Amino acid sequence: MKLVQLKYFLAVYRTNNFTVAANEMYVSQPAISRAIRDLETEFGVSFFKRNNNRLEITEQGEWLAERAKFILSYVDETEQNLYAMSANQGYVRIGVDPMVATSFMFPVLNEISERYPDMRIDVSEAGSLHLRQLAESCLVDFSVCITDGAQSDKLSVLPLTAAELVYCVGQNHKFAQEGRESVSFEDLAGQKIILFKEDCFQNVFIKEKFNASGVFFKPYMYTDQISSVTDILSFGSCGAFLLRQVAEARGLKAISLNEKLNLTIGLAWNAAHRLDEAEMRIKNFIVSSFGAEEKNI
Numbered sequence: 001m002k003l004v005q006l007k008y009f010l011a012v013y014r015t016n017n018f019t020v021a022a023n024e025m026y027v028s029q030p031a032i033s034r035a036i037r038d039l040e041t042e043f044g045v046s047f048f049k050r051n052n053n054r055l056e057i058t059e060q061g062e063w064l065a066e067r068a069k070f071i072l073s074y075v076d077e078t079e080q081n082l083y084a085m086s087a088n089q090g091y092v093r094i095g096v097d098p099m100v101a102t103s104f105m106f107p108v109l110n111e112i113s114e115r116y117p118d119m120r121i122d123v124s125e126a127g128s129l130h131l132r133q134l135a136e137s138c139l140v141d142f143s144v145c146i147t148d149g150a151q152s153d154k155l156s157v158l159p160l161t162a163a164e165l166v167y168c169v170g171q172n173h174k175f176a177q178e179g180r181e182s183v184s185f186e187d188l189a190g191q192k193i194i195l196f197k198e199d200c201f202q203n204v205f206i207k208e209k210f211n212a213s214g215v216f217f218k219p220y221m222y223t224d225q226i227s228s229v230t231d232i233l234s235f236g237s238c239g240a241f242l243l244r245q246v247a248e249a250r251g252l253k254a255i256s257l258n259e260k261l262n263l264t265i266g267l268a269w270n271a272a273h274r275l276d277e278a279e280m281r282i283k284n285f286i287v288s289s290f291g292a293e294e295k296n297i
Contacts, residue, residue: 001039003075006068008035009047013065016055077122090119090278095131095140097200098226100265103163103245105144108289112282119278127200127224135268141279144286146201147266158267160290165202165261166254168247172236176253184258185213192220194229194240201263206241209261265290 011021012032022029040046047061057065096105112121126134128145135143136154147157167183169175175183188210195203203222210217220238223229229240230250243263247254267286269275275283 001042003072005035005039006072008032009039009061010065010068010072012036012048012055013057013061016057018055090116090281091122092119092142092279092282093122093124093140094282095124095126095134095143095145097128097131097143097145098125098224099202099243099246100128100144100146100163101125102226102249103243104161104265104290108286111289112285115285116281119282121282127196127198127203129201129204130199132268135270138270138273141269141273141275142283142286143268144265145268146263147268148201148205148264150266150268154271155268156271158287158292159264160267160287160292161265163263163265164244164256165205165241165263166244166247166256167239168233168242168252168254169239170233170236171251171253173233173239173253174236175239175255176236180253180255182256182258185210185215188239189215189217192238193217194221194223194232194238195219196229197222197224200224202241205261205263 008021008025008027008031011025012018015021015024018032019029022032025032036047045060046058047064049056049058094109096109101109109121109123112119124134124140128143128147131140131143131145132147132150132152132155134140136152144160147159150157167175167188193206195206197203207217221232226242226246229242230252232238233240233252241261242252242254244254267283269283
């Protein structure tokens with residue numbers, strides 16, 4: 001399978017016409033047809049079928065279209081980043097935990113774009129555990145994430161700020177109606193609780209806390225979208241663990257645990273990587289924005 005075949009395939013998928021697609025791609029119609037036919041032959045599937053001179057996409061074609069869009073968008077982004085590097089522009093890849101991004105990093109990223117307009121900043125969102133792995137592997141230059149328990153010889157970690165993980169419910173939930181200000185894990189037995197997926201520190205951390213408390217815990221559902229969590233909480237039947245800043249910004253009832261769950265938000269990067277000028281500039285800007293001290297752990 002070649003990238004040009006995927007490009008031709010998507011052109012036909014988008015226009016629903018081989019001739020129009022060929023004109024868009026500045027090639028002959030037989031060239032488009034041959035590329036797609038070769039692709040179908042290679043894998044033994046059909047992506048299009050004709051029905052009364054109408055071109056219809058098959059189920060396999062729909063499947064390929066979704067993946068081809070992702071593949072080509074990733075290739076395009078990679079090319080843009082390489083051009084930025086070759087033009088000697090500053091290029092920095094930052095991984096951010098979604099809860100951390102919402103609570104702390106979006107204003108900082110906006111200031112970075114204003115302070116360094118010629119610098120290319122590539123931002124990726126993922127759970128904190130996955131972001132640590134990306135930083136270790138140098139797939140991002142920095143990760144801004146929850147760094148509790150990040151014991152690795154491959155990582156340099158700089159604490160930025162502290163944040164409290166709280167139990168959150170909608171204003172119609174029983175706990176909100178009762179005016180609860182704190183709860184124990186025993187109080188949460190049998191509650192419908194939403195967790196983030198397993199690449200998130202919150203997932204592992206909360207499961208460990210329930211186990212340590214001897215409380216049976218079965219998550220109601222998993223997601224990786226904060227908006228999904230807050231939307232579901234608004235119905236008043238579920239709860240979730242979020243940073244206090246996230247909960248309060250969305251009008252949720254934030255309830256502390258009896259033993260407060262204080263977490264550390266930090267900056268993590270590959271310990272063996274020598275930071276270039278652009279990376280050092282962004283690192284120093286993030287550190288100063290949080291008012292943190294330059295002291296690695």
